[in-house]
Amino acid sequence: MSQSIRTMPEEQKKALHRARWLEGIWIVVLATIVTAIYFAVGNSQAMKTAWIEDMLSFVPPVAFLIGSWIEGWKPNRRFPLGYIRVTSIAFLISAVALGGVGIFLIIDSSMALIKQEHPTIGSVELFGATIWFGWVMIAALAYSVVLPVIFGRLKIKPAEMLHDKTLYADALMNKADWMTGLAGMVGILGIGMGWWWADAVAAIIIALDVLHDGYKHTGAAIRDLSDEMPRTIDDKEFDPLISKVQETFDALPWVYESRLRLREEGRFLTGAIYVVGRENSVSAEMVEAAEAHLLDLHWRIHDISIMPRRKIEETYTVDDDNNDGPMPLRSGAIRRATL
Amino acid sequence: MLVACDDIRFPRDSERTLETVLVEGEMTVAVTDSPPWVTFQGEEAPKGVEADLIRAFADELGVVIEWKHLGAFAALDGLERGDVDLAIGGFDRKGVTPVAGAAPSYAYFEEAFVIGARSDIAAAGDLEGQEVFVPPALPVAELVRGKGGIPVEEWSDEVGLAALPHWLLIENDLRSTEIVLHRAQHVVAVRQGENAWLMRLERFLRRETDDIGARLRANAI
Numbered sequence: 001m002s003q004s005i006r007t008m009p010e011e012q013k014k015a016l017h018r019a020r021w022l023e024g025i026w027i028v029v030l031a032t033i034v035t036a037i038y039f040a041v042g043n044s045q046a047m048k049t050a051w052i053e054d055m056l057s058f059v060p061p062v063a064f065l066i067g068s069w070i071e072g073w074k075p076n077r078r079f080p081l082g083y084i085r086v087t088s089i090a091f092l093i094s095a096v097a098l099g100g101v102g103i104f105l106i107i108d109s110s111m112a113l114i115k116q117e118h119p120t121i122g123s124v125e126l127f128g129a130t131i132w133f134g135w136v137m138i139a140a141l142a143y144s145v146v147l148p149v150i151f152g153r154l155k156i157k158p159a160e161m162l163h164d165k166t167l168y169a170d171a172l173m174n175k176a177d178w179m180t181g182l183a184g185m186v187g188i189l190g191i192g193m194g195w196w197w198a199d200a201v202a203a204i205i206i207a208l209d210v211l212h213d214g215y216k217h218t219g220a221a222i223r224d225l226s227d228e229m230p231r232t233i234d235d236k237e238f239d240p241l242i243s244k245v246q247e248t249f250d251a252l253p254w255v256y257e258s259r260l261r262l263r264e265e266g267r268f269l270t271g272a273i274y275v276v277g278r279e280n281s282v283s284a285e286m287v288e289a290a291e292a293h294l295l296d297l298h299w300r301i302h303d304i305s306i307m308p309r310r311k312i313e314e315t316y317t318v319d320d321d322n323n324d325g326p327m328p329l330r331s332g333a334i335r336r337a338t339l
Numbered sequence: 340m341l342v343a344c345d346d347i348r349f350p351r352d353s354e355r356t357l358e359t360v361l362v363e364g365e366m367t368v369a370v371t372d373s374p375p376w377v378t379f380q381g382e383e384a385p386k387g388v389e390a391d392l393i394r395a396f397a398d399e400l401g402v403v404i405e406w407k408h409l410g411a412f413a414a415l416d417g418l419e420r421g422d423v424d425l426a427i428g429g430f431d432r433k434g435v436t437p438v439a440g441a442a443p444s445y446a447y448f449e450e451a452f453v454i455g456a457r458s459d460i461a462a463a464g465d466l467e468g469q470e471v472f473v474p475p476a477l478p479v480a481e482l483v484r485g486k487g488g489i490p491v492e493e494w495s496d497e498v499g500l501a502a503l504p505h506w507l508l509i510e511n512d513l514r515s516t517e518i519v520l521h522r523a524q525h526v527v528a529v530r531q532g533e534n535a536w537l538m539r540l541e542r543f544l545r546r547e548t549d550d551i552g553a554r555l556r557a558n559a560i
Contacts, residue, residue, distance in 0.1 A: 043442075118353050118532020120442035123541040130542050132350050132534070194351035196532045 005072045005084075005267075009299050012162060016068065019158035019167055023061040026151050026174075030057055033144045040140035042133055043119045045112045046187035046202040047141075049105050053180055053210055054144060059097050060170035063090035067166060071266060084302065085225075087266030091166045092221035099214025105207030109200050118196040121188075134188045141188070145181030148174040160233055163267040163300060165224070168233050169217050176213075180206040227263035241269060241298055248297060254278055254286055259312050268302035274309050282308040350534035356424055357536040360402055368393055369407045369414035371428025374476065375558045376525070379408060388554045389427040389527070396543045415441045418530045425529050425540065432524040442531040444541055446524035447548040451505045452479050453520065454488075455513030460499035466518065472501040482520040506552040 005016070037051045067090035075082040124133045152174030159167035183202045190198020220235050230239035246260050256278045262271035275282070287306045294304050352358070360366045370377045370385045379385040385406055397404045407414075407423060411430070417423035419440025426441070435443040454471065466488030473480045473490040479502050480490040491498055501513060508515055527544070529537050 115439070117439070118530075120529075120531045120537060121350065121534055122442075122445055122537045123545070124445075125545060130545050132538060134350060134534075191532075191534065192350035194353045194355075194534075196353040 005068065012299060015158040015161040019155065019162060019164070020065060020068065022151065022155055022158065023064050023167075023170075026155075027058065027061050029147050029151065030054065030061075033147065034058075036140045036143050040133075040137045042121055042137060044121065044137060044184075044188060044191065044199050045109050045117070045119065046184045046199045046206065047137055049109060049203040049206045050141065050144065050180055050184045052101060052105060053206060056098060056101055056210070057148070057170075057173065057177075060094045060166055060173065063094045064164065064166045064170065066090065067266075068164075081265075081303075084268050085265045087164060087166060088221060088224045088264070091169065091217065092225060094166060094169065095214055095217035095221045097214075098210060099218050102207055102209075102211025102214045105210060106204060109203035109207055112203070113197060113200040116196070117200070119191050119199045121191055132192070134192050137188050138185050141181045141184045145178040148177035152177070163233055165217075165220065165233065169213070173213055176209070180209055183209075224264050230262055230264045230269050239269075241300065244297060245273075245294055245301065245304070248294060249273055249275075249290065252290055252293075254282065257312055262304075265302065267300060269300050270303040272305045272307055274307050274312055276309055276311055350538060352535045353532040354421060354530065356530060356533040357539055360424060360536070361400065364402045365405055366397060366400070366402050366424045367405045367407060367422065369409045369417050369423040369426040369428075371409060371411045371414050371426070371430075373411075373429035375555055376429035377427055379406075382408075386558075388551065388558055389429065391554070392544070392547060393425070393427055393527075395547060396540065399543060400539075415528060418528060421530060423530075424536070425527055427527055429523075430526050430528055432526045435526055435528045438528075440531055441528045442533075442537065443526035443528055444537060444544060446526055447544045448525040448551045450523045450525060451519050452477070452482070452502060452522070453505050453508070454483075454516045454518040455501050455503055455508045455511065456516050457499045458512065458514055464517075466500070469500055470498050472498045474501075474503065477502065477504075479520050486518065486520070504555075506555050510556055 008016070034051065034054050037047065037054055041047045041051055067087045070083050070086045073079075073083045121132065121134045121137070123130050124136055125131075126136070152171045155167055155171035155174065158164075159171050183205045187199040187202025190202070223231075230242060231237065232239055242260070242262055245262065246258070249255060249258055249260070254277050255275055257276040259274045260271065261273075262269050277286075287308065291304055291306055295301050370379060370390065372378060373387075375387055376389045377385050377387040378390075384390070385408075394404065407417070409417060409423075409426075411428055411434070414423065414426040414428060415435065415438045418426055419438070430443070432443045432446050435441055454466065466483065466486045469488050470491050471483045471488040472494045473483055473492065475492055483490045483502055488500070490502075494501065500516075501511070502520060503511070503513075505515065527540060529540065
């Protein structure tokens with residue numbers, strides 16, 4: 001039986017419920033942070049950069065909420081494979097937004113440095129006392145670092161359970177947010193010390209962090225959408241489910257030789273197995289039973305097609321300079337020469 | 340002097356303006372003719388509300404002032420080059436902010452140019468076709484025309500409306516209409532990035548500028 005976001009195990013459903021709540025609350029909290037920073041931006045480049053970074057932080061939670069909603073739509077005539085890939089697309093969108101703004105911020109902050117803009121921060125009257133506005137900026141930044149770290153930690157677990165890369169990237173960004181807040185504070189304190197360049201340098205550091213996140217996640221998203229073999233959520237190694245599927249399948253008594261290819265579609269795995277059966281007698285019943293057996297291995301395994309073959313070629317590209325000749329083939333597929 | 344040193348510590352200036360002023364016992368102030376804020380005749384010491392304010396500021400710091408009579412552009416330019424420690428001349432925040440090298444103080448006085456009406460005149464909803472007295476020194480004739488009014492230079496009995504800053508209304512027995520021609524946020528300009536200097540100036544301004552309206556009226560007479 002095929003799995004989807006509606007038919008996930010209870011544990012995953014709970015995690016999804018929790019993740020949606022977390023992201024919903026997070027959006028509200030983030031709005032308060034963005035407001036606080038907005039009123040404290042003043043003349044600081046670092047504050048401006050931190051503010052834009054915080055605005056950007058809206059993208060992943062919104063992408064997650066929309067993505068996980070669309071993902072549950074039922075397959076139809078137009079989209080017979082369902083909408084499970086939408087999470088990968090949401091992930092790509094978040095990542096590209098991040099990278100683009102990162103580049104913008106680096107250019108913007110570098111200009112401030114090149115033009116030697118000396119940030120001017122004056123006073124503000126607060127409860128009858130005249131204080132330096134820099135302290136207000138630092139207070140706003142301090143507020144902006146505490147909550148993201150807490151939410152980041154809370155989001156990691158559901159992200160891992162759901163194998164949700166958008167949520168995972170969002171959690172990591174939140175967890176790392178204290179660094180940008182700290183960079184901003186150091187920049188403001190630098191201004192107070194009379195080091196006019198400190199602010200722009202802090203802004204560039206924040207922008208580099210944004211760009212780094214964008215670059216890393218854009219790469220991962222593009223690889224996912226290019227049907228890379230599934231990777232673990234931290235992208236460090238191949239997903240252990242690959243060998244589990246391979247081993248389980250090869251252990252079937254009628255399997256003589258097989259080749260597996262899997263891809264990630266959002267949080268789910270789909271793919272095909274080419275198989276040569278013993279004695280060349282593979283029945284429809286055997287194929288169906290084997291498919292069901294594989295899908296039962298893990299909730300993330302969504303759809304595996306088993307394709308009986310007479311033999312599996314080791315090499316599968318066709319060397320032919322003639323443009324009309326056969327195209328390079330995917331592993332296991334057979335194409336008759338078109339001569 | 341101890342208090343002064345404490346103030347220097349944080350925030351600090353990137354070009355040490357406050358320290359230099361205190362050590363040398365002199366500050367350079369660029370003035371731009373702009374009545375009633377700053378006026379001067381020849382080389383004599385400037386008069387006007389802002390000139391008086393800055394004189395009091397210099398007294399507090401215990402330093403003397405070297406006045407420099409400059410145009411508005413040259414005054415702000417002098418800030419960028421560091422020849423000038425502060426510049427006054429009825430500057431509006433919007434005029435100072437875009438100048439690279441100069442920075443506005445907080446807006447210590449908000450001035451609104453309004454249409455005042457004689458008390459016996461019915462409230463005017465708009466200026467369409469009405470005669471409005473515009474004092475010759477006030478550059479708001481275009482704004483009056485823009486709202487459909489007809490600017491006149493004579494404050495005769497036939498004219499019921501006048502364009503003037505809000506602080507002159509009561510003085511002239513006029514009541515304010517809803518029509519605002521222009522708002523100005525008055526600031527003192529300093530060199531950008533001189534945060535200790537700016538803080539010192541703003542502390543002074545915050546203490547001493549509660550009665551700007553009264554000072555303006557006294558100056559206008």
